[in-house]
Amino acid sequence: MNSALFIAQRMTAVILAFAVAIHLVTIIYAAQHGLTAGHILQRTHGNLAFLALYSTFVIAAAIHGPIGLRNILREWLGWWGHRIDASLFAFALMLLALGLRAAYGVFVA
């Protein structure tokens, strides 16, 4: 792993630490207060703060995850090279597209 990937992984880890904590607290709050899907969508509809938070979450996860996966593939399976990097870049784009689509979907629902 070169320094650029190291920095990217550490910086996104900082973002994820906050984002995951907020995400978990939100889940626990929703479960404890018996919120239905309808109630949740009412709160998220048109909520720019929600959209900003979850978009940041998705972007950080799409960067952080594939870098870690790259290390695992290299260390445990010995897979490395441009082909693996291209595959992981495609995987990152897929995470980004699916994640942003989901966040936007909940925002406009």
Added chain:
Amino acid sequence: MTGTELTVRIWRGQEDGEFQTYRLATRAAQTVLDVVTEIQRGQEPDLAYRYACRVGMCGSCAMTVNGAPRWTCRTRVSAVARKGILKLQPLRNLPVVKDLVVDMTTFFVKWQKAKGVFEPGSVPLADFAIVKPNSAERRAVDAGVECIGCGICYSACDVVAWDRDYLGPAALNRAWTLVNDVRDRGQTERLAAVAAVGGCHSCHTHMSCTRLCPKNLAPTYAIGGLKRASARAALKVTT
């Protein structure tokens, strides 16, 4: 413990081989190296092992003792024997030459790859470098400079075991002492070398090297320093 029987199981052969069992009497203040020497002189003349100084300076007598790499000249039998049994193997992560002797070539080649040699530059400094003893750089050098190149950290490291390109704790520790050497003129190349594939960023901070280093050095912290220094260098290049 003196006078009781010690059972010693020693690896014989190369990568393929088997343990052979020897028995001898324990002695007061006996080291593991004493045991190996007594067996070679009295029972097994063709037993191969390596040592030189016998006083913890040269780093040549390291081997795996009851599962952990140790310098055998400074390791008392009484501290490591379990129920009167010693199991001796060559160091892990290096090719076995014969019995307890490993080929250290890869270990030292990686020191070179990590740019673990002083680079004076093409033009000598005009004057002596002033290095204050209590400066942060000098203290960082002091913390890692007493490495004796025994290979114990390299043998203890799991990342070395699963990543053949990983430079290992000793080479990176040496690089860190040179990163903090204000006289050195090869920092750009060194930071690029330690940040490449198999460099400092591959360390998982297991700290086996730091736990087992016989000189009580902390290569894990040296590697942490390299991570920060190489990251700072990368940010400077891109900004």
